[in-house]
């Protein structure tokens with residue numbers, strides 16, 4: 849009987865410790881920084897870059913630079 853109470857006490861103590869412990873590890877899994885935003889790839893050279901840095905054209909295509917946009921439009925027409 850004494851052993852049983854001891855086990856319950858240990859279990860209660862473990863439960864209390866787990867409950868009281870701040871969930872620090874949870875904060876590490878925060879959302880990614882803003883730098884990892886929506887990534888697009890250049891239609892000309894296929895390099896990946898964030899959408900905000902990309903140059904978009906009509907028909908939903910993205911380019912890493914104005915130069916590649918010109919090269920792409922020139923080569924396809």
Ligand SMILES: [Zn+2]
Pocket residue numbers: 890891892893894895911912913916
């Ligand atoms: Zn490019």
